[in-house]
Amino acid sequence: MVDYEFLGHTSEAKLRAFGPTPEQRFVNAARGMTDLMFELDKVQPKIRKQIVIKGRDMRSLLHNWLEEFVLLLDAELFVLCRIEKIKITKTKETFTLDAVVFGQKADDALPRRGAAVKAVTYDELEVEGDHVQVVFDV
């Protein structure tokens, strides 16, 4: 089974990511997002970052998780490629995601695909079942 796939959407990019656990689906969604913008297999794990994301439910957790990488790209030119030690925990009203992520600074040598994610939308966002789905404004 593929980790992720892109589905038809007239103006935007719709991504569906698969995996046996919610964590794996979140990992595949984030890697798929990089793949939309850069050639994923060319991205080197040169920089390590520890990140903590919070959400009020799984929907907002997925949204905020992906949005973090949009921010890191714009602000620091950080391009994600690998995710380790990802763990989602639920307390009373908050969902928390902890992960260690790896990537590199976008330099001129890194091949770009021509798209950039402007935003992670809630349009057609799905977190139930065996996949997660998200539409990016590109």
Next chain:
Amino acid sequence: MELRKVDDCIWEIPQTGRMNVPGRIFASEALLEKMKEDRTLQQTANVATLPGIIGYSIAMPDAHQGYGFPVGGVAAFDAKEGLISPGGVGFDINCGVRLMRTDVTDKQLAQKRDALLDALVKSVPPGAGREGLHRLKKDELQEVLMHGAHWAKRNGFATKDDLARTEEDGRMEGADPAKVSARAITRGVPQLGTLGSGNHFLELQRVDRIVMPDVAEKFGITKVGQVVVMVHCGSRGLGHQVCGDFIERIESTGATKTLADPELASAQLQSDIGQDYRAAMCSAINFAFANRQLIAHAIRQSFEKVMGSAEGVEQVYDVCHNIAKFEKHVIDGKKREVCVHRKGATRAFGPGRPEIPDVYRKIGQPVLIPGSMGTASYLLLGTSKSEEMSFGSTAHGAGRIMSRHTAIKQFPADKVKAELRRKGIEVRGSSGKGLAEEAPGAYKDVDEVVRVSDTLGIGKIVARFTPLGVVKG
């Protein structure tokens, strides 16, 4: 979905179910068929369910499926009692188009075109993960957010005429940088002066046809073969984050649960969220004005460097096509102040409107409609008829008909590039899939889009431009 033909190129979605007003579609039969292939019409009907919407939920000839609101949509709400919707403006707040005219002819450009493109791609970095050449200090950003293109003028990046020939004079009133989140600022600071990606571009174009010579002359377009420069871009990550922040904030109140689509998230204009969004949106609008102004400055510098002079490189106009603003419109015979949302639609005011620059007030405003990469772009004239029919609005571009994914499969990038070369168009910037995604075949026919605008009289064709060189985002 039921559709009723009202007139040539005018269709109505009758008011049913939760709709508060009918939907109104401006399209030829061919363009309407394209809209039926995705959720454009459903989304137009969904917008009509928003409380307090006035008149119609409108879809322009280039409308296509967005998220929540269609791209190519216009919706108006009462300026006091009504709503404001981040999704009704779009993620790329003040995405817009700037047109510069020059004294150079296509023949004079020919030998130097590639060098000029090289200079432009260097000074206006395109694509994902790029930083602008102009690095802002943190305090300086506050000035940009408050004063837009006026900040640029104070720093020597704009002329007085540039400001006068920009919608809102290049500075939107009502900005409050304190309402822009730290995340949005973090995203925006490195990106001022960058082009962005996707359908954003900077093009060297030639005047291909002049339809209204008298008007064209007033807009600085005098002959076929004249070179013009068109820029299409917006507020970069700063604006995108502002939109996302406020959709998130509205979503967290639970207000979106009852909506036809969560991306229709809206707030009362007078509420705290509504006021805060407007102040943040205006700040992002100013960021985009400053961004396009820095790009205009880079264009002049590149002309100086490569062509020997930037004399005659003057701004025709700068329009916003993702925006919400207060305007007075006559509704049911009465003048009323409304908050017009244009998401992928261009203001097209006719003669006499006080919002139009003095130099154009007698004839109407210039309307800039960019085509997709490698196809034609247009200069139109705003009309009083658009004020009667579409809250003073017309189309904004070609509008996609094909998903990016399908386009990549259908149009191999090397073939796209070869085809553009065959047409005499040189491309810089993004290569690979980006070229395929933006292949002309992935878009509606821009000629058909402007034909509908012209036929309806909501924006009359003044001149047509074709590309000579593209810096692709």
